Amino acid sequence: MxxxxxxxxxxxxxxxxxxxxxxxxxxxxxxxxxxxxxxxxxxxxxxxxxxxxxxxxxxxxxxxxxxxxxxxxxxxxxxxxxxxxxxxxxxxxxxxxxxxxxxxxxxGSILADYYKTTNQDFAVRCQVKEKDSNLIDLTLTVPTKEQAEAICNNWNEESQNIYAYIMKQLMHN
Missing domain, CATH: 1.10.10.10 (Winged helix-like DNA-binding domain superfamily/Winged helix DNA-binding domain)
Known part of the structure; x- marks a missing residue:
C-alpha cells in the first residue's frame, strides 16, 4: 500500500x-x-x-x-x-x-539572496521574475552580513516600488 x-x-x-x-x-x-x-x-x-x-x-x-x-x-x-x-x-x-x-x-517570483564576495563584502542579488524571464535582476554590494540580510528581508515588500521608481527614472525624456 x-x-x-x-x-x-x-x-x-x-x-x-x-x-x-x-x-x-x-x-x-x-x-x-x-x-x-x-x-x-x-x-x-x-x-x-x-x-x-x-x-x-x-x-x-x-x-x-x-x-x-x-x-x-x-x-x-x-x-x-x-x-x-x-x-x-x-x-x-x-x-x-x-x-x-x-x-x-x-x-515564487520575488527573490533575494546574498553571498560573501572574494573581497569579504556581501553581494545581494534581488530579482523579480515573471514566468521564465527577469523583470529586474539587481546586485548590490554591502559591507556587512546584517545589511545584506536587511536588504533580502525588505526586497519582498519594496520590490514593486523600487521597480516602478527605476522604470520612471530611466524612461522619462
Missing part, C-alpha cells in the same frame, strides 16, 4: 507544479498536502527527494528555501499517469490555487 500511496503523492506534486507558471517551494507544496491530511511531512519530503533523484523535478535553492520546477521527464510522467489522481484531489488542488494564487506567485 505504501508504494501505491507515495506514487499518488508524487503525482499530486507533479500536477501542482504543472498547474502554475512559477516554481513552488517546499512549504507551499507541504502546506497543501498537510492541510488536506493526505499524508505526513516526512512522506512528502521522501516523495520530493525521490523525484529529484529520478529527474522528475528540479530543485533550486534560494535563501534556505528549495523551489521546485517540473522537468520534461516529470511532465511526461504526469501525462502518462495523471489519470490516477482522483477528481476530488484535482478539485482540492484547483481550490487551493484559486485561494492562494497571488500569494504563491509572489513567493
Amino acid at each position: 505504501m508504494s501505491e500511496s507515495i506514487i499518488l503523492y508524487k503525482l499530486i506534486i507533479l500536477y501542482m507544479l504543472n498547474k502554475v507558471d512559477f516554481p513552488l517551494n517546499n512549504a507551499q507544496i507541504s502546506d497543501f498536502i498537510l492541510e488536506k491530511e493526505y499524508t505526513t511531512y516526512f512522506t512528502i519530503q521522501q516523495a520530493i527527494s525521490e523525484m529529484i533523484d529520478s529527474d522528475l523535478i528540479r530543485a533550486e535553492t534560494i535563501r534556505n528555501s528549495s523551489y521546485y520546477h517540473l522537468t520534461q521527464e516529470g511532465e511526461n510522467t504526469l501525462n502518462f499517469f495523471g489519470n490516477k489522481i482522483s477528481d476530488a484531489i484535482i478539485e482540492d488542488i484547483h481550490e487551493y490555487f484559486k485561494n492562494n494564487k497571488f500569494q504563491l506567485r509572489n513567493e
Whole structure:
C-alpha cells in the first residue's frame, strides 16, 4: 500500500507544479498536502527527494528555501499517469490555487539572496521574475552580513516600488 500511496503523492506534486507558471517551494507544496491530511511531512519530503533523484523535478535553492520546477521527464510522467489522481484531489488542488494564487506567485517570483564576495563584502542579488524571464535582476554590494540580510528581508515588500521608481527614472525624456 505504501508504494501505491507515495506514487499518488508524487503525482499530486507533479500536477501542482504543472498547474502554475512559477516554481513552488517546499512549504507551499507541504502546506497543501498537510492541510488536506493526505499524508505526513516526512512522506512528502521522501516523495520530493525521490523525484529529484529520478529527474522528475528540479530543485533550486534560494535563501534556505528549495523551489521546485517540473522537468520534461516529470511532465511526461504526469501525462502518462495523471489519470490516477482522483477528481476530488484535482478539485482540492484547483481550490487551493484559486485561494492562494497571488500569494504563491509572489513567493515564487520575488527573490533575494546574498553571498560573501572574494573581497569579504556581501553581494545581494534581488530579482523579480515573471514566468521564465527577469523583470529586474539587481546586485548590490554591502559591507556587512546584517545589511545584506536587511536588504533580502525588505526586497519582498519594496520590490514593486523600487521597480516602478527605476522604470520612471530611466524612461522619462
